[in-house]
Amino acid sequence: MMKFKILNHSLANFLGLFLFLFFPGLIMSQTTDNTSFENNLKDSIQESSEFNFLMIGVSYTNNNIKYKTLDADIKMPTFTGDFSYYHKSGFWASVNYANYFKANITTYETEIKLGYQHTFLDFIDLDFSYAHHDFKGDKNYEGISYNHSINGSINLNSKYISFTADAYSMYGLSNNYFSELGTSFNLDIDDLFFKNDFFLFNPGISASFGTDDWIFEDFTPVQRFGRKRFLKGQGYSTGTFSYQSLSFLVPIIYSYNSISLSLSWFYNIPSNKLKALNWKDQNGFMISVFYSPSL
Amino acid sequence: MKLVRFSLSFIFIMLVGSVFSQQPPVKTTEIQTKTNQADPTKKNNIKTVPKAQLQQSQLKKINQTKSKIQVQKLKTAIRKSSIVRKKGKK
Numbered sequence: 374m375m376k377f378k379i380l381n382h383s384l385a386n387f388l389g390l391f392l393f394l395f396f397p398g399l400i401m402s403q404t405t406d407n408t409s410f411e412n413n414l415k416d417s418i419q420e421s422s423e424f425n426f427l428m429i430g431v432s433y434t435n436n437n438i439k440y441k442t443l444d445a446d447i448k449m450p451t452f453t454g455d456f457s458y459y460h461k462s463g464f465w466a467s468v469n470y471a472n473y474f475k476a477n478i479t480t481y482e483t484e485i486k487l488g489y490q491h492t493f494l495d496f497i498d499l500d501f502s503y504a505h506h507d508f509k510g511d512k513n514y515e516g517i518s519y520n521h522s523i524n525g526s527i528n529l530n531s532k533y534i535s536f537t538a539d540a541y542s543m544y545g546l547s548n549n550y551f552s553e554l555g556t557s558f559n560l561d562i563d564d565l566f567f568k569n570d571f572f573l574f575n576p577g578i579s580a581s582f583g584t585d586d587w588i589f590e591d592f593t594p595v596q597r598f599g600r601k602r603f604l605k606g607q608g609y610s611t612g613t614f615s616y617q618s619l620s621f622l623v624p625i626i627y628s629y630n631s632i633s634l635s636l637s638w639f640y641n642i643p644s645n646k647l648k649a650l651n652w653k654d655q656n657g658f659m660i661s662v663f664y665s666p667s668l
Numbered sequence: 669m670k671l672v673r674f675s676l677s678f679i680f681i682m683l684v685g686s687v688f689s690q691q692p693p694v695k696t697t698e699i700q701t702k703t704n705q706a707d708p709t710k711k712n713n714i715k716t717v718p719k720a721q722l723q724q725s726q727l728k729k730i731n732q733t734k735s736k737i738q739v740q741k742l743k744t745a746i747r748k749s750s751i752v753r754k755k756g757k758k
Binding site: 424459626635 | 737739745
């Protein structure tokens with residue numbers, strides 16, 4: 374009888390404990406289910422956002438350059454075209470064409486790029502690419518003379534602020550290495566005027582650093598020596614990796630379905646060293662139209 | 669002894685509870701199908717919100733992705749044009 378009572382007591386204890394522990398477990402399991410549901414929703418969004426798409430873009434920039442020695446700005450208006458394909462695996466390829474139509478002879482450059490981009494943890498974007506570059510025409514319109522370029526960038530994105538670090542190298546007449554550190558403010562609005570439209574206001578500031586071999590790359594030995602001595606006399610070192618410019622970029626993009634229209638304003642302030650070479654500042658606007666259908 | 673028994677019971681029940689609380693992952697679409705099957709009369713009730721959320725979020729994600737790339741392209745184009753300053757360089 375005593376044994377039965379102890380057994381009964383133990384059983385009651387066990388059942389009580391079971392109810393106490395198991396039912397909260399079931400309640401928790403409901404919570405887990407909800408969490409699972411949210412996760413599945415998030416996963417579905419993630420999966421569906423991994424899509425293939427084309428991007429075809431045409432841009433025009435007026436690109437004004439000022440020199441201390443000239444009263445008027447030098448204008449180098451440019452038409453550019455870009456055709457890109459982005460695969461959901463992260464790999465992408467693009468062909469870029471720029472035409473300097475104010476040049477006396479036909480002047481253009483092309484760039485073929487292959488790259489890979491990946492987003493980690495929903496807020497870190499990584500992008501690596503290789504580019505083959507070709508320039509034809511008036512050499513006065515050529516920036517850095519390069520055939521190959523390797524680029525890498527990392528973006529840290531929050532809802533309103535993004536931080537960017539770019540590193541790129543260019544190999545050609547001279548080998549040059551650059552990096553760019555920047556931050557931008559992101560404001561995007563859905564359904565601004567119509568259903569399925571998208572508005573992005575993304576002003577940013579960035580500082581550029583790099584080597585300076587490209588400045589002297591097509592100088593004669595005498596010109597190179599003279600210019601380097603001049604800079605040294607002004608207190609600037611050459612052949613070093615140093616600060617080169619501060620840039621402001623204010624892009625406004627409005628998209629409706631697969632069509633986007635963008636207007637960007639930019640301003641570039643060269644470093645004191647580049648100012649010593651009579652470069653003042655550079656500003657302009659760029660207007661672009663993009664067509665980017667998902668495939 | 670009681671403490672040991674209590675602990676063992678606790679562990680056992682927690683294990684059973686955790687096994688029951690684990691459910692195989694179900695696709696969102698399946699959840700929606702089940703929801704609609706469970707209550708087919710309520711086509712526009714709260715249960716349909718996730719699908720709308722999904723579409724909206726998909727669209728936003730797509731737009732954000734494309735816009736990010738467009739900004740990157742603009743930056744690259746402007747960077748390229750900023751280094752076209754050889755005129756008067758020498």
